[in-house]
Amino acid sequence: MTTVESDNAIAASLHRTEARWGERVIAAWMFLAALVAVVITAGIVLALIGPTIQFFQEVSVTRFFSTEPWAPNFKPDGFGVLRLVTGTLAIVLYSCVIALPAGLAAALYMNEYASTRARKILKPVLEVLEGVPTVVYGLFAVFFVGPLLQRFWPESIPGKFGETPGFQFVLAAGLVLGIMIIPTVASVAQDAMAAIPRGLREAAYGLGSTRMQVATKVVVPSALSGIMAGFVLGLSRAVGETMVVLMAAGAVASLSLWPNDPVLTMTAYIGRTSTGDISTGSTAYFTVFAVGALLFVITLIINLISIRLVNKFREAYE
Amino acid sequence: MATSKRTTMAVDAAKATTQKLYKSGVDIKGELFRAVLLLSIIVAVGMLGSLIAYVIWRGWDRLDWNLFVNNPSSIFLDTAGFAPAIVGTIYVMLGVLVTVVPIGVSAAIYLEEYADRTRWYNRLVEVNIQNLAAVPSIVFGILGLAFVVRGWLNLGFVAFAGSLTLAMMVLPTVIIASREAIRAVPPLIRQASYGLGATRWQTIRHNVLPAATPGIITGTILAMSRAIGETAPLLLVGATTFVLFTPESPFEGAYSAIPVQIFQWAARPQDEFRILAAAGAIVLLVLLLAMNSVAIWIRARLTKDT
Numbered sequence: 001m002t003t004v005e006s007d008n009a010i011a012a013s014l015h016r017t018e019a020r021w022g023e024r025v026i027a028a029w030m031f032l033a034a035l036v037a038v039v040i041t042a043g044i045v046l047a048l049i050g051p052t053i054q055f056f057q058e059v060s061v062t063r064f065f066s067t068e069p070w071a072p073n074f075k076p077d078g079f080g081v082l083r084l085v086t087g088t089l090a091i092v093l094y095s096c097v098i099a100l101p102a103g104l105a106a107a108l109y110m111n112e113y114a115s116t117r118a119r120k121i122l123k124p125v126l127e128v129l130e131g132v133p134t135v136v137y138g139l140f141a142v143f144f145v146g147p148l149l150q151r152f153w154p155e156s157i158p159g160k161f162g163e164t165p166g167f168q169f170v171l172a173a174g175l176v177l178g179i180m181i182i183p184t185v186a187s188v189a190q191d192a193m194a195a196i197p198r199g200l201r202e203a204a205y206g207l208g209s210t211r212m213q214v215a216t217k218v219v220v221p222s223a224l225s226g227i228m229a230g231f232v233l234g235l236s237r238a239v240g241e242t243m244v245v246l247m248a249a250g251a252v253a254s255l256s257l258w259p260n261d262p263v264l265t266m267t268a269y270i271g272r273t274s275t276g277d278i279s280t281g282s283t284a285y286f287t288v289f290a291v292g293a294l295l296f297v298i299t300l301i302i303n304l305i306s307i308r309l310v311n312k313f314r315e316a317y318e
Numbered sequence: 319m320a321t322s323k324r325t326t327m328a329v330d331a332a333k334a335t336t337q338k339l340y341k342s343g344v345d346i347k348g349e350l351f352r353a354v355l356l357l358s359i360i361v362a363v364g365m366l367g368s369l370i371a372y373v374i375w376r377g378w379d380r381l382d383w384n385l386f387v388n389n390p391s392s393i394f395l396d397t398a399g400f401a402p403a404i405v406g407t408i409y410v411m412l413g414v415l416v417t418v419v420p421i422g423v424s425a426a427i428y429l430e431e432y433a434d435r436t437r438w439y440n441r442l443v444e445v446n447i448q449n450l451a452a453v454p455s456i457v458f459g460i461l462g463l464a465f466v467v468r469g470w471l472n473l474g475f476v477a478f479a480g481s482l483t484l485a486m487m488v489l490p491t492v493i494i495a496s497r498e499a500i501r502a503v504p505p506l507i508r509q510a511s512y513g514l515g516a517t518r519w520q521t522i523r524h525n526v527l528p529a530a531t532p533g534i535i536t537g538t539i540l541a542m543s544r545a546i547g548e549t550a551p552l553l554l555v556g557a558t559t560f561v562l563f564t565p566e567s568p569f570e571g572a573y574s575a576i577p578v579q580i581f582q583w584a585a586r587p588q589d590e591f592r593i594l595a596a597a598g599a600i601v602l603l604v605l606l607l608a609m610n611s612v613a614i615w616i617r618a619r620l621t622k623d624t
Binding site for chain 2 (some may be wrong): 017020022023025028029030031033034035036037040043045046047049051065080094102103106108109110118122124125126127128129131132133134135136137138139142143144166176179182183186200203204208209210211212213214215216217218221222233236237239240241242243246247267270271274288289292294295299300302303304306307310317
């Protein structure tokens with residue numbers, strides 16, 4: 001890198017001495033284009049903060065962060081957002097139980113076991129899987145996976161678990177969402193695994209390790225921060241996903257983590273409310289922004305953790 | 319530090335191996351492990367297979383010409399189509415293309431060719447892009463509702479408002495992909511250009527950009543394919559009404575889009591609407607598959623050359 005920089009310095013010293021205004025204008029335009037990303041973030045914060053403050057002037061913070069019934073459009077009204085948070089938590093729980101281990105396993109197989117030819121086929125297939133629109137996954141969850149689970153529900157189990165679920169329930173959405181996130185987790189984790197220096201792997205093989213030992217004792221520990229970044233990104237997608245949850249998870253703000261109960265998540269509430277008729281300036285209208293602000297803060301924290309982890313694994317081997 | 323970590327790792331592996339060396343025969347545990355890993359890929363790919371099979375099985379009967387040329391209808395269910403949604407999607411996507419490509423590519427050029435990475439404001443831009451890439455899509459819908467539909471731009475519920483909302487959403491994807499393409503251009507090409515007395519912009523315009531174009535196109539197609547299937551933000555910026563007629567232009571009239579139309583059909587109780595939704599999903603999947611194939615093909619050609 002040092003030679004490149006010094007070469008650039010020589011090149012820079014060769015530039016003509018009088019100003020080329022066109023060049024400056026172009027450079028300024030490009031800087032402005034890069035600033036757009038900052039403007040968008042600022043726009044999101046601005047868009048959320050005003051209505052959220054107005055919301056909290058009408059509803060107290062303690063009422064918002066409580067488990068009272070969720071009914072912003074009804075009389076008597078209720079604003080217990082913890083019910084929506086619980087709904088999101090239930091979805092995250094069932095989807096991540098599937099997506100995180102399976103994503104790691106898929107990455108390990110692709111990086112350590114698959115032949116070059118198999119990898120050339122598998123990677124595009126997983127990319128296509130990542131590109132399928134969420135509305136199609138939603139369709140699949142509500143009309144195919146849901147009824148299928150209903151038919152084969154383990155009713156022999158006593159108690160709440162043995163009750164056959166209704167038309168829409170957490171597990172149908174969580175299952176489909178979980179499989180939907182596998183490629184996301186797998187591709188980030190595999191990038192980290194591919195960045196491990198060959199020598200590390202070859203040293204272990206040279207000492208007589210089996211493939212499984214190399215995979216579990218060398219590859220996973222060395223790529224750990226990248227794998228964690230993949231996990232966190234998967235988590236963030238599960239929290240922020242709207243369509244599958246809106247279509248297949250039901251619409252009851254129940255305070256439940258049971259797989260056979262319907263739930264309402266934060267994203268589904270925003271999607272559902274904006275689809276219906278809602279008058280601007282009403283408390284219910286501000287509720288959308290308040291829930292959106294909470295969602296943004298939660299995902300922001302998750303993303304910042306993920307960014308830190310990704311930068312860490314980049315620093316480790318580059 | 320790094321050496322000691324590597325050493326301990328190698329010693330651990332060696333220890334485990336010497337313990338194993340005394341046993342002989344097939345490595346049952348290893349084979350089981352491999353089978354479990356393979357299973358998770360099969361589950362993911364099997365899901366894709368069953369999803370496609372299900373959609374085709376449900377929607378095949380309504381995949382006729384009427385679907386593409388007729389307007390949606392609540393009465394003539396057998397001949398209803400989603401022509402307005404197709405036109406709406408074309409309007410929305412054209413709007414995304416003309417806004418996101420110039421801004422995204424310019425930002426990528428700035429970050430790769432001009433920016434001094436030690437400066438705080440450049441770091442701020444980078445963290446912002448990384449974060450925006452993972453903001454939930456529905457939050458962009460709220461942003462679009464507050465500042466594009468109402469607020470500063472005050473466009474109203476028109477197709478171009480949908481375009482701007484989706485453009486903000488996929489901007490990070492375009493920037494990240496374009497940066498990778500620009501970074502992949504060998505430094506020697508730049509130095510040769512500088513050596514011949516070219517200015518920085520001349521070098522970018524005539525040497526860097528042509529070499530990076532295939533990568534930029536691939537990234538743009540992938541970003542567009544993400545935008546075309548996105549539903550949630552469009553629900554907030556107006557593509558919700560049951561649009562019976564084609565909007566006159568991107569700047570006036572109510573609009574719909576293919577994924578939004580699918581969502582609305584799926585929400586209705588009658589079975590005919592669900593079949594229509596599945597037929598619409600086939601159209602969307604074929605469209606996406608075509609876009610992704612082109613992108614993957616360009617990338618495959620690209621990696622073969624170098």
